[in-house]
Amino acid sequence: MKIKHVAFGFFWITIVACGGAGSGVGAKDYSSLGFVQWKKANGGNDHWYKAVSQTTSISWRDAERLAEGLEGHLVTIQSDEENTFVSGLVSDSKFWVNWSGAEFGPWLGGRAPDNRVNPTDGWNWVTSEVWTFTKWVPGEPSNGGSAKNENGLQYARQASASAPFSWNDVASSGAAENAGGGVISYIMEIDGIRPVTP
């Protein structure tokens, strides 16, 4: 077990990570909850994934709480292979909001501290897994938007582009910003790592 304190938004959260990829979650079947397994037999890790869309915007934190309620967390992406698999779950247009020729997609489990100096500073995964692999859209992270405080991670793509998708930083409130329509979807992962958000 390891404990890590992470500054995010106006809160300090404590992450307690128990077990890990090898803790036997692969043996449990989450398909009845709508999760699909990236099987080791297919080059995966036996983790379970589920993408959810809704008609209204949702914040990063609320999406993370929903994932934790199902023994998981927002998805963490550790490799190009995992990014490709996860991307394949959200090709449908219901996961995306179109704005100004680009489309903005589901929350991922990365976040950055408030008011960081450089857009690439301070990124981490909700599980405290190492932040090594990245798949930013060219020009991102930008820490742009009206508040200049884009501290949540989401997928973005050119309109109707196919998977695999790349990453954008956006305000973690998930609310509509400028002419954008907000963030209306999120992707969960169950892998035996349990972030605890008080």
Ligand SMILES: [Ca+2]
């Ligand atoms: Ca992962």
Ligand SMILES: [Ca+2]
């Ligand atoms: Ca951005």
